[in-house]
Amino acid sequence: MKRKKWQIGGWAWVVGMMLWLMPTAVFGQPTAAQLTIQPGDTWAALSYRFAADIQAANPHMNKQRQPTIGTAVSLPPNSQERNGVLLRSGEGGLLATAVRQHTSPWAIALHNDLSNPYRPLLFQPLFLPGGDNPPQDLPIGFAELELSQPIGEPGIALGWRTEVAETAVISAMLDDAPFVVVGNGRYRVGLIGTGAFYGRGEPYLTIQIDGQPLWSQPWRFNDTRNWIFQEINYTGTAAEIDQAAIDAERARLREIWSQVTPTPYWTGSFTLPITDYLTITSTYGDRRSVNGGPYNRYHEGVDFSAYGGTAVSAPAAGKVVVAEVLNVRGGAVILDHGLGIHSGYYHLSRILVEPGQLVQPGDILGEVGTTGLSTGNHLHWDFLVGITWIDAQSWLAQDMACWIRAGLGEPCPSPANNSG
Ligand SMILES: [Zn+2]
Structure with a gap:
């Protein structure tokens, strides 16, 4: 029968494609499935999510700390x-937790092998199956926690954002450096600047909400940029005077x-502050050695060479x-x-604005010159989150x-004209 023959041919084609797509799974050792760790993917959350011992599947990882955000687990x-x-279960124990989740303490006990739901549980994690999302172990009251990028790096603005109760009071740290935390109703954003020397490693992202115990998880940092190295020579006592x-x-x-105005003045994307420049002569983070010393300084902004008198505008x-x-x-x-x-x-x-003035995007701030410690007409543009320079x-x-x-x-x- 023609139809039957087509079916056999079809199945042979499907099997052939499967062999071609999964050669290691069929002929070699299987490729272990991997998961990139997001905030809240703690050992406990992963074990409930996959109903398996995730620590045992990752014998090389340090079990004394939670999995690092941005790394992969098998x-x-x-x-x-x-x-x-x-x-x-925070204050109020399991009964209060059950009420918050619109369920009974017995239902929670059933899913967590608890013989008696009224015994104190302190902060032991509890699993409730169902819903549309994988279980995550986030700070109490957080439905989600989104990062501006999965892996941190030096010289940038890094942020997290979430929605919580309007009255929630949140503080956050990256190791011992505080985030600026700002809010609008239920919304919260945390911001921090990493300087150009911020190293590779796994600093802790720590969040505290309403005086509850600290939530923390390590966060992976990489440094993949090809930094430029520059030697600068001062003569005589100029170096000391300049410093x-x-x-x-x-x-x-x-x-x-260090002043933090609690609401943003900006309403749209930022643009470059100068359009008529010749070239960028120095970028942010260029490593600098002075008089043959160590490369222990960096260029704190971006230098645009331009003709004297070129307009500089608000970005x-x-x-x-x-x-x-x-x-x-x-x-x-x-x-x-x-x-x-x-x-x-x-x-x-020339300076064309005054202290206290509110400027809009594109308003002229002044004109390019070579005043101060400068050897030629250029604009040095710097950018800070808190007291930290970023790119x-x-x-x-x-x-x-x-x-x-x-x-x-x-x-x-x-902005409408952002193509240039
Ligand atoms: Zn400069």
Whole structure:
């Protein structure tokens, strides 16, 4: 029969494709399924999710700490995934937890081999099957926790965002460095800047909500950038004099940079502050050795060489907090964009704004010059999260401005003419 023959041919084709697609599974050792760790994928959450001993499947990993966000764990062969909720019974014990989950303490006891649901459980994780999502072990009251990128790196703005009860009070740290935490109703965003020397490793992301016990999980950091190395030579006593002036000016500006305006001034994506430039002569994070010393400094901003008098404009809305001539930075304008984000424009020949003024994207701040410690006409643009310099070019490329606004439940249109 013609039809039957077609069916045999069809099955032969399917089997052939399967052999071609899975050569290792059929002929060699099976490739273990892997899972990239997200926030909340703790050992307990993974074990409930796959109903398997995930630690045993990963004998090389340190069991004394939770799996590191951004790394991969192996899953046992034929792992079946199941949805559910992981609960931590906080104050009020299991009864209060059951009420919050609209279930009975006996239902929770049934799924967790508890003989008596009224015994105190402290903060032991409990599993409730069902729902649409895999169980995750997040801070109490967090339905989810989203990161701006899965693996951290030096010289960028890193963030997390979540939704919680409107009254929730949250603090967060990356090892011993605090996040700026901002909110809007149920929305919360945490922001931190990693400097250009932030190393590889696994710092702890730690979050505390409403005085509950700390939640923490290690987070993987990589450094894949090809940093540029530059030698700078000062003669005579210039190096010491310059360093003293640099330190004094920096100390004063640090007071300004550490201010956190609790709402963003910006409403859309950021743009470059200068369009008519010749070339970028120095990028953020360039490693610098002075007079043959160690490469223990880095370039804190981006240098655009341009003709004197070229217009410098605001990349986004903000409030002018500095508009004056400084010793090292020369003609200087600093904008407060809100949420602890500041940007600076230096070596200007003319300053066209005043302290306290609110500027809109594209407003002219001043003109390119070579004032202060400068050897030619250029704009030095720096960008800070808190008191940490980050790479403004990555901020633009990642569109962190809109990622943050979305995290606060706010719209964030891109500028109409953003193609240049
Ligand atoms: Zn510079």
